[in-house]
Amino acid sequence: MGNSKEDKKRNFNDYYQDELFFLREMGKEFAESHPALAHYILEAGSDPDVERLLEGFAFLTGRIRQKLDDELPELTHTVMSMLCPHYLRPIPAMSIIEFEPQRTLRGKYPVPKIKTEVESSPVSNTKCRFRTCYDFDLLPLSVEDVILEGQQLRILFKVLNGVQLPALGLDKIRLNLHGEPVIQYELYNMLCRYVQRLSVRVTGQSDQEVVLDRKNIRPVGFDESEAVLPYPSNSFVGYRVLQEYFTFPDKFMFIDITGMENANKLAIQDAFEIVFQFSKRPLDSLRVSKDSIHINCTPVINLFxxxxxxxxxxxxxxxxxxxxxxxxxxxxxxxxxxxxxxxxxxxxxxxxxxxxxxxxxxxxxxxxxxxxxxxxxxxxxxxxxxxxxxxxxxxxxxxxxxxxxxxxxxxxxNRQLTEQLRLGDIRIPTSNSPEVARFRNITNVTPTIHTQLGGSLHWKLISHLTLNRLSIATKSALQGVLSLYNFQSLSNRGSAMENEKRINSIVNVNSIQTDRLYKGAPIRGTQIQVEIQENQFVGDGDMYLFCSVLNEFLSLYSMINSFTQLVVKGAGSGEVLTWPMRIGKQAIL
Known part of the structure; x- marks a missing residue:
């Protein structure tokens, strides 16, 4: 939750104007009361040289006052730069771009992250530069339609440019869930939790079909190789997952369908479909269309x-x-x-x-x-x-x-220039852009967010220092660390309130020490039980993603040779969700 003092943080111009006003108004009163001491101040309005001096003094004293109000910023910044350097960095603008294959694309085209750069239309004569965040293969495919009938979802694909599917060497397709949040979250929920049967078939021919394992469905965005924000080596990567979730949840709206090489057994010419059979009926509010699922997409970030x-x-x-x-x-x-x-x-x-x-x-x-x-x-x-x-x-x-x-x-x-960008504005190629595709951003560009450098930074530093593996498994500590990374409170009050509702949905947290066998050896770990109020979320998919992020954060917080397991219970429905046991990644100091 935003700090009221921080929300009203004053910039340097405020200090300068205050000092200038004080010199002009109070200086005049002082000179009238003590003409023998300061009679020249009375002439300030008619003497440009005196005015220039007053402005110079106001500039210097304003800077001194700002530094005093910051409460020893060098000390705080020094410690933060050692322990949590990521917290001092701005959060750059981000978006999702979609590549549209051209006729020259006749096979898989690798698009490496970071090295691939794109630009926006000029803003004040400057093109804002972005770089891609995921490694992916640009495919000569297009989504022709998305059809939901009862408990079955079908995604119809077309193979472009006369390419034969076996010659493509297709091993996976990355789906981007697009549209209003209620649609995104429900699709995410159904694809991650309720797929009973997954298959690939020739379009319209149910007898020409290959059945895939449900394990071929993989949520994207949690692996360290799928980071959007670059983190310094001395920062805890678990915080990155929280930071990205609260500021750019669209990065998680990707699903990989692996095992696509099995489709080579089919006599696919130029069209095929992926069919998801669900174990329950989706919500009636789930209205899908061709625009609900995109391919050839990746997150981009304003870094160069x-x-x-x-x-x-x-x-x-x-x-x-x-x-x-x-x-x-x-x-x-x-x-x-x-x-x-x-x-x-x-x-x-x-x-x-x-x-x-x-x-x-x-x-x-x-x-x-x-x-x-x-x-x-x-x-x-x-x-x-x-x-x-x-x-x-x-x-x-x-x-x-x-x-x-x-x-x-x-x-x-690019500072605040990116705030002027709109849908479709990120579309200018660079020397590091794929030549076989056009592209554009299909989501709004997120605002650049800066950490406030004032006195409240001290308390955030103290909060980081008090966190440890044992204390995190309490309601107040867990909500506290989540609130630390709700950076939307600095830029977008609406999004910040949505995040606050998610954080405040945590009703209770309990931890139980337990032993399990891992590769034949007993290891000690912690089962973390979290009770959540479901009505604080847009839907079940919203809650499921939030809990998946919690699961990733807690597993990263766990020590090597230990494990965590997250169990979530809905306070209203009583439904229990259990995540698999995760081995810790932190070294024990």
Whole structure:
């Protein structure tokens, strides 16, 4: 839930205006009361030089007041950058794009994540750049129709460009569930929980059919290889699952149908269908159409590599602002500093600097000089940040590198430009885009979200430090950590309230220590029982996805050589959902 103090956080312009008002109004009153001490202030309105001085003083004192109100930001930022660096980073804009195969596509075309980049239509003369987040194969297929009849769902596919299905080497098809949330969640619920029989057949010919195992249905988005947000190595990846769920749940609206190589046994020419037979009838509200399921889709995120403007070292300065290079530099914001190196003027010699909070101490080529970065609220763009860099020695004393030029390799975002993008605006290819397909975004672009850098950050740091494997299995602790990652409270109050309802649906949490056999050996683990109020969700699918995210988070929180098992009970219906036992991934320190 949003903090009221944080929600009303003041930007630098507020401090500047306050100080300027105080100097002009209260300064005038002070001068009238004490003319012998400050009679020149009375002349401020008629003397432009005095006005200029007042504005300069207002700028400096405003900055001091802002820093005081931030309550020792350097200390908090330093500890956060060591323990939870992901929490200081902005959450970039995200969307789902769909590729439309062209006639030149006559086979599977690998689309690697991160390396594949696309751009938007220009916003203020700048194209916003995105990169893909999932590895997938672009297929010469199209969805011709989606038909729901009773307890049977049929997805009709067409093979394009005269390609023969056996020659395609098809092993899986990735489905993207599209449309209103109530449709998405119900489809997700039915496909993940209630498929009784799964088959592939020649369109319209039930006797030409291959039956697949229900295990060939795989929800996408939980594996570490399917991360959308890049996480630093010293961040706990379980938090990433929560962060992505609360800010971009569309990333989970993908289902893989594997085992498609078995369809090669069929005499498929140019059309086939996948048939799902459900064990129960879907809700009457589930109205599907051709637009309900898409293929050749992937999440994209507004992240891209960029170099910084060269920084000339000045021994009189202790910190430097890092500016991304190029025109319209204010359209770019630093997401992360990936590498810092120095160049001696007149030579080609390059020196690498290690971050102070790393394991590279005393390995730097520049002796014992390290760099550290910190954030400040931007004074030129509201709700954004600027990144600064300083250089220190092993004792954390500020030092100045030898006379040289400093450069940095950055990962950047397009500040708030992405908020002006609409459906279909992400459609401009780059040199790293597939040449065999057109593309466009089929979902709205999410807003960029910045962590508030004020005093409430201290309490969030303390909350992170108090979490541990035992305390997380209580209602208050579980709701507390979930609320920490409800970042929508900083940008979208409607979405934040929906997330709050989901978090507050947790009625009770109980943990039971138990022993199980794993590969012939006994291991100790925890069964976590969660009672949930179902009416706080859009539907059963919404609740099922929420619980699946909880299951992933709790399993990642579990220690190596231990396990967790999530059991969820509906407070209203009494229905019990049990997830398989999960072996922990965290090392025991």
């Amino acid at each position: 590599s960029r170099s910084s403007e060269p920084i000339r070292v000045d021994k009189e300065r202790t910190e430097y602002r890092i500016r991304p290079e190029g025109p319209n530099s204010n359209h770019y914001e630093v997401y992360s500093v990936d590498r810092v190196f120095g160049l001696v003027p007149g030579t080609a010699q390059q020196y690498e600097y290690n971050p102070f909070y790393s394991f590279g101490h005393r390995l730097s080529e520049r002796g014992n000089i390290y760099y550290q970065t910190f954030l400040r609220d931007s004074v030129i763009s509201e709700n954004t940040t600027e990144t600064y860099i300083s250089f220190i020695d092993a004792d954390q004393s500020t030092v100045s590198p030898t006379t040289e030029i400093i450069s940095a390799e950055l990962t950047c975002i």
